[in-house]
Amino acid sequence: MKKIMNEPEKIVDEMLDGLVFTEDSIVERLPGTNVIARTYRSEGKVAVISGGGSGHEPTHAGFVGKGMLAAAVCGPVFTSPAPDQILEAVKHADQGAGVLLVIKNYTGDVMNFEMAEELAAMEDISVDHIIVNDDVAVEDSTYTAGRRGVAGTILVHKIIGGAAEAGLPLKELKTLADQLIPSIKTLAVALSAATVPEVGKPGFELAEDEIEYGIGIHGEPGYRREKIKSSKEMALELIEQLKKNFNWHVGDRYGVLVNGMGATPLMEQYVFINDIQHLLREEQLDIAFKKVGSYMTSLDMAGISLTMIRLKEEQWLKWLQEPVTTIAW
C-alpha cells in the first residue's frame, strides 16, 4: 500500500506540524505535546476536549475552534493518547469553568481519559466526561466493551460545543450529553480495509466483489459480509437497521450525516445520500439537518457510514446549524 509519508513512526508528528502550518489562525500545537488547541479563548466558559488515536482526520483536530472543541489530543495511529498528554490539554484549556472530556467508547480511550481526569482533579481542575457509543452494529468489539464511538461523535462535538460557547455550566453540559448521546446512532459499510502506516498492509481482506456491514473505524469486524450491492440496496440495509434501533414514527424530526471513510470520493457519498433521501421520504420523517463529507475517516478505507440524530429539542438543531470557526466542520 503506497502512502505519502516519511518514517511511519513520525507520521502523526509531521501531520500535526503540517496542520498547524496550514491553519495557524485557528489552531496551535502545545509545545512538546500532540495537543492541538484553539487560538480563540473563551474566558469563563467550559472547555470541551476530545481526542483519541490518529488516522480519523479531520477528526478530532479539525473540530477545534470557536464553538466546538477547545483542544484535541492526538494519539498514535489507532492508539489512545497517554494520560499525561490529555492532562496537558486539560490544564491549557481550562478557563476556570472546568473541562468536559468527550471520549469515544474504546477501552484504551476510556481508561486514559479517566486517568487524566483523576490527575486533573488532584490539581483542582473541575473535569467531567461523556462517552459516545453511537455505532449500533455490534455489542463488544475488538477494542471495546459495549458499542463503539464513531462518526456521530462529531455531532456531539458540535452540539455540546455550541452549548459550552453559549455558557452552559459543566453540570448542565453533562445532563445535555446524557440526553443527546442515546439520540445519535451510526452504521457503516466498508468496501476495503485501511492500512496502518507502521503495519504496511490492510487490516483485513475483502474480496474484489465483497463488502462488510457494520465495520468499525479501526477495521473491527462488522455483522455481515456479502457481495457488493447497489448504493440503493446498501442504503436500505443501513436505514432498516437504524429504524429498528430508533423505532421512529411518521413526522419525527431527524438529522442525517453521511460520512466517507477516507478513500470514498464525494461523488459516491452524494449518490448514497440521494438514496437515503428517497428512503427517508417513504418513512415520512422530517429531515431538518443534512451533512455529507469525509469527517470521521479510517485512513484509506473505502466505505461510508450513515449517522442519524433524533432532534428532540429545537435547541439541538440550532446548535447544529450555528456557524463555527474550525478547519473542518
Place this chain on the structure above:
Amino acid sequence: MKKIMNEPEKIVDEMLDGLVFTEDSIVERLPGTNVIARTYRSEGKVAVISGGGSGHEPTHAGFVGKGMLAAAVCGPVFTSPAPDQILEAVKHADQGAGVLLVIKNYTGDVMNFEMAEELAAMEDISVDHIIVNDDVAVEDSTYTAGRRGVAGTILVHKIIGGAAEAGLPLKELKTLADQLIPSIKTLAVALSAATVPEVGKPGFELAEDEIEYGIGIHGEPGYRREKIKSSKEMALELIEQLKKNFNWHVGDRYGVLVNGMGATPLMEQYVFINDIQHLLREEQLDIAFKKVGSYMTSLDMAGISLTMIRLKEEQWLKWLQEPVTTIAW
C-alpha cells in the same frame, strides 16, 4: 473496482440530486439540466460560471455560492458539458452585467464553452471567457492543446469570484484574469489511477511500488514514472519543477494549495505540506496563504498536487482570504 453507485450512466444525475438535497440553502439545480446555481442573487454584478466533466468533486459545484461561482455546469464523468447546458447556466445567471466563463484548458471544454458564448451573444447576453492552464507538467496532452487546467482553477474561482462580488465589470475581470492565470502553477504526483464508473477498471496501471509525476486529473500521462519515494523527496521534485517555472526570488510572496486527488487521506496531505513548508523556508519565500484538502479530485485516484500562486497584488490575497458561502471552499 468497487463503487457506491447504482447504474453508472445515472451517477452524475443522482450525485447532483444528492448534492442539492444536502445543500439546499446554498444551491439549486436548474430543472431539466445538470446546472447547479446559487440561491443567492447579486443584482447588477457579473456572474462567474465554471464547469466541465464531473468526477472532480467538490469541483465545480462545491464552489458555487456568494463570493465565488454563480453556477457550475456539470458534464458527464470526465466529459465536457454540452453547449446547450452551458447556455442555460448563462441565461439563468446573468444579472444584467454579463457573464464570465472560467474554462479549464481541455479541447472539448474550450470548444463547448466558446460555442455557448456565441449562442448567448445571439441572445444579447454579454459573455466573455478565460482559460486556466496551470498544470506545468507537460505541453499538449491527451485531451489538451497547451497546458492543462487543474487545481489552480479553484484559486481563480476564488479571486475572480471575489472581484465580481466586489462589483468589477466584465472587462476588468478579464484583465485581472490575464494577470492572474500566469501567476498560478500546479504539478501533481499520482500513486494510483482513477476508475471511471462506466469503464469499470483503472485508466492506467501503476505497479505496487510506482508513482508518476505530472499526471493529469483525467489520468493523462505525466513526465516521469519511478519507484515510490518519501514524502520529502516527492515534495522536493514538485518544488524544483515549480521553481524552474516561476523563477522566484528571496522574499517573494506566494500562496500554497496542497490538493488530494480523491483517495489520499488528509493525514498524508498534511505530512506533505509539512515537507513543503520546510522546503519553502529554505527558499526564503513569504508564504501568505495556505490551503490543504481534496478540492480538485480525479475520482478515486491516490495522489497529490501542489499549486503555488505568485501573490503580485495585495488585493489578490484579500480576495483569497475573504469569507464566502459555498459548500466546499
